[in-house]
Amino acid sequence: MEKKILKDDTDRVDGILKVTGQAKYFAEYELPGLTYGVLVTSTITKGKITGLDTRAAENAPGVIAVVSHLNKPSAAAYEQEGGPQMKIFYTDKIFYNGQPIAIVVANTFERATYAASLVKATYAKEEFNTDFAKALKDPKAKKLQGQADYKRGIENAYKTAEVKLEERYFLPIETHNPMELHGIIADWRPNNQVTVYAKTQGVKATQGTIANVFKIPMENIQVNSEFVGGGFGMALRTWPLEIATVMASKHIGKPVKVVITRMQMFTMVGNRPAAIQTIGLGADKDGKLTGITHRAYGETSTYENFTEGVVNMAKFMYQCDNVNTSYAIVPVDLGVPIWMRGPGEATGAFALESAIDEMAHALDMDPLDFRIKNDPETDQQKNKPFSSKNIKEAYKIGAEKIGWSNRKNKPGSLVEGPWQTGYGVSVGVFNANRGKASVKGVLKADGSLLLQSATSDIGPGTGTGMTLIANKLMKIPVNKITFELGDSSLPPAPSQGGSATLSTVGSAVNDVCVALKSAIAELAANSNMDATANFVEVLKKNNLPAIEVTKESQSGKEKDNYSMYSFSIHFVQVKVHALTGVVKVSKIVSVGDSGTIVSPKTARSQMLGGAVGGIGMALTEESIIDHRYGRYINNNFADYHVPVSADVPEIDVNFINKPDPYINPMGAKGMGEIALIGFSAAVANAVFNATGKRIRTLPITPDKVLA
């Protein structure tokens, strides 16, 4: 059935492939001679490998090789001086428990798994600490500046305010845990030709890392990653396990596939770092903010620093002349963290948006009125106007839909038997990014359009968004447009992260379409055709099977003139059981203010996923470590609690859907992060409204509610 032109409820273009199992994920590629690798991991937390007995493993049935720091192929980059960064696996040093120390390759996965259990390491152990809170208290422990201190007006002005508060907020480690396990298939062939099937949010980034580590030309490396079963940030870099797999393939001269275990997902591919934050807020009696201080500490590893934008929001979200922030990172003996959806901004928003709610309560104001009262007209940090911002309209829509008028300002007012009802609100905000990308377009005489770019789709619906941008401009039906991605040989695009893909790659799609249209118009004029002639006719008349254009696109000086952000408002209703401490999110209304919505269905899905992730962050998710051993305790899907369907109520998703006049030709701003940012604070605020209990440590589990 031919799809209608400009239909705005277009389904995900690869939806049928995904639900019928035709979409091929990295682990599903069957290469001739494929072998299977299983990683051996450290069982101590810090120290040195003094011996690695691999004989039993090597003699086990089906084993082809055991590769470790003792016999790995040389990686030029690691032989140079400099940071240990990716040197994990390449050295005898142990930086954390569960670190990959060897890879066993066999002719079946089961044989490799068994042989891996036969590798015996001996160690020289060292003292370690995996407890971030303990490190923070230890005056001797390292604290590294994670971001330059920021100050506007008077430092710590809150301390002298008419109404003031100072509170601390705690966030545990969270683990991304996409359904698809991480891994890679690496095929190192003669003459240093390398093909990989990866799970990556950036095929060009993976290509670049492999080229850099082994010092071989980029063009020798082909990275394929057409479908990705969830990333949430954990696939934004090429991890030591992937480099180890490439090394194993080089060592044995055969393709090697590695798919790590769920347990290894906790130690090999990063996590949202634990954070401890202090917020100081000051206001006058009328509810004008007079001071904001946000001090944050984030967990990092000892071998590599990880920083993110934890304190960004405090600098511009509210009108306030006195703002100061600081952010330090504290190394512990764990694997290095990585961005997890919303990243640092979600961590920061939990603290700031909880504190804003606490201040509204201290002032006896409705927290929504308090936010509106302190909503800035311009960005005080950058001293620039916002490119677009419709927060007040979003507040209004959300408040109406959740039934905010039913909320009582006095906590614990809505009681029905043992259940207490509460309402909470929070804002989310994230940089509206636009990077540089290239897209190739091939317009064919058969009426079809092929678009290509080395971007990724980890689930947001990249192909659908790009298809709809072209559909709108070219008036070509959706089913005649193909968008190809996830292939490093295509025109370059950045990794999929920071809510930038639609803005970045979409702009290049736009430019390609504009160029194709003018090329057709020119051809039409040259062949005495009407300027409005259909491109198929024009191409046929000119005897051309196709025309093609490649365009690189990036932002211009509008970036210097405006402050560009995407915003979201999350409203939640919760029910809290007074006797058991159980919290149920009973209703969610999210409003996105992210410019034009290009693909309504996939945009809505993004907001749904953000809300579910937000429930997890607020109520259930925590990666628990026994600090005596440095090992994770709940590293499986039964004990690491991702929300289940029964935890998720009706989610009412709304969009302002007004174009941003400046950011890009579509007027569309990113929205992957804002779907989650702030959500956990909305829940915590609702729990307070229901019970009068302010919980500043996530997740809000029954024990904390009862305490």
Next chain:
Amino acid sequence: MINFQYLRTTSVKSAIALLLKDKNAKFLAGGTNLIDLMKRGVTAPEKLIDINHVPLKQIEQIGNKIHIGALATNTAVADHALIKEKLPLLSWALQAGASAQLRNVATVGGNMMQRTRCGYFYDTEMPCNKRQPGTGCGAMEGFNRMHAIFGTSEKCIAVHPSDMCVALTALDAEVVLANGKGERKIAFKDFHRLAGDTPQLDNNLKADEMIIRVEIPVNNLAKNYHYLKVRDRASYAFALVSVAAAFELNNNKITDIRLAMGGVAHKPWRLTASENFLKGKEATLSNFEKAAELAMTGAKGFGENNFKLKLAPNTIIEALNLAKSKA
């Protein structure tokens, strides 16, 4: 690979004969726990005896007892009309357990035989007296938020994770065991053990025995009952605390009552003192509160699980409240 022999049998007699031949053999039913344990290296049986084809799936009333075969799946029992009508507490408890997929394959016998979910038990790099006697208890001074507050020993503070077993304990079920010589019957509440000095033993099943069915007396407890499970998410999470409550009311007087708790001990924890207190009393909140208080005699927290000292009595009260309001 760690090789094991896979055997399949179709009768109780041959299953026991196979078991007698090899002490390192294990029965395989739903496999929802055993296979995990094998994957994690916690157990490595030399033989797996698949008993799924042994005809033990019956759910029927014989005289004044309901018989449930050891191989009836959790779903089959929970959804069975007879169980829903006469033993709704059991149906509810089963529905509260695991996930739909797991319940579809997990069996009654397997549910009874599942091991604790203590993280230290599953990580072979950590100490655990249950997995490896003598290595110590990792949870005692470690992560013990999920752990026991009743009947603990210095060796082990793990809890039995089942929901079904809590209901069966409350319902005065009996377990029928077959062995080489015949059959024996024990009270369900005596099937599981406290950890004591032998935490490696979860129950009193002997090495040559097989669970063949449970028998539950028909009762008058199908009207006022509730299975309340408090957990960290709404499904597919083990109980922090769960309570099976059922009573018979005559003119608001409690004439018969059953109370048992899960998530608090190495075995399903029957609340006999609370039952005795409530018997003959009115179903009032203050009586429920007093019963809950009585239930907590001897409770002891280990740090992270101290909240259970408050959550447990609260859950008892709420379960009784909900049981009362059900009629």
